[in-house]
Amino acid sequence: MPKMNLSHFEAAILFALFSSVVLGVITKRTDADRLRYGVRCFAYFVIALIGLGWLMKLGHG
Amino acid sequence: MATNVKAQAAAPPARGWYGPVFLAWLVPGGGHFLLKRPGRGALLLASVAILFLLGLMMRGAMFQPQTGDVLTTIIYCGGFLGDLASGLFYLLTVWLGYAQPDMAGHVHDYGTKFLVAAGLLNVLAMVDAYEIATGEKE
Numbered sequence: 001m002p003k004m005n006l007s008h009f010e011a012a013i014l015f016a017l018f019s020s021v022v023l024g025v026i027t028k029r030t031d032a033d034r035l036r037y038g039v040r041c042f043a044y045f046v047i048a049l050i051g052l053g054w055l056m057k058l059g060h061g
Numbered sequence: 062m063a064t065n066v067k068a069q070a071a072a073p074p075a076r077g078w079y080g081p082v083f084l085a086w087l088v089p090g091g092g093h094f095l096l097k098r099p100g101r102g103a104l105l106l107a108s109v110a111i112l113f114l115l116g117l118m119m120r121g122a123m124f125q126p127q128t129g130d131v132l133t134t135i136i137y138c139g140g141f142l143g144d145l146a147s148g149l150f151y152l153l154t155v156w157l158g159y160a161q162p163d164m165a166g167h168v169h170d171y172g173t174k175f176l177v178a179a180g181l182l183n184v185l186a187m188v189d190a191y192e193i194a195t196g197e198k199e
Contacts, residue, residue, distance in 0.1 A: 004118035018108040026189040
């Protein structure tokens, strides 16, 4: 089994991507709504990731 | 009489949900394939499989159920259930000896979380398969 090293950012982006795909697939009733919801979830994940990252950086001084 | 007819028309058709839900647990997306939703099944399968494989490649650890104080019980039993929810991926990993011991390091820690997250996403897929099988959803 090959070994993989991911940074926190890369791991969080991958997690956000696949979670958004699943959330999009299971929540809405039409394909257009699923796509829109999945993209919106991914955007929210990324915004939260960058926002919390900055918050921790500023909090640490 | 008319009320009875209306109530029968509104009720979802009674279909067997055991098979699709069991298959959805065993093979992520399998319930959707069985219920003739191959596109959604393929997306679920790909998402859960890739997340699980990334977790394994990051040398994430599989949880073993442990009891003790409340926090230990919740973390280890909950983590074990999360791992188990990946179905065949979990079973093959354990049977073929790919389960890693718990190691210190942030990458291993992310891997452990990826493995649990893959199982939890499969739980969502199982719920979706149940709703489709019972006619609550298309």
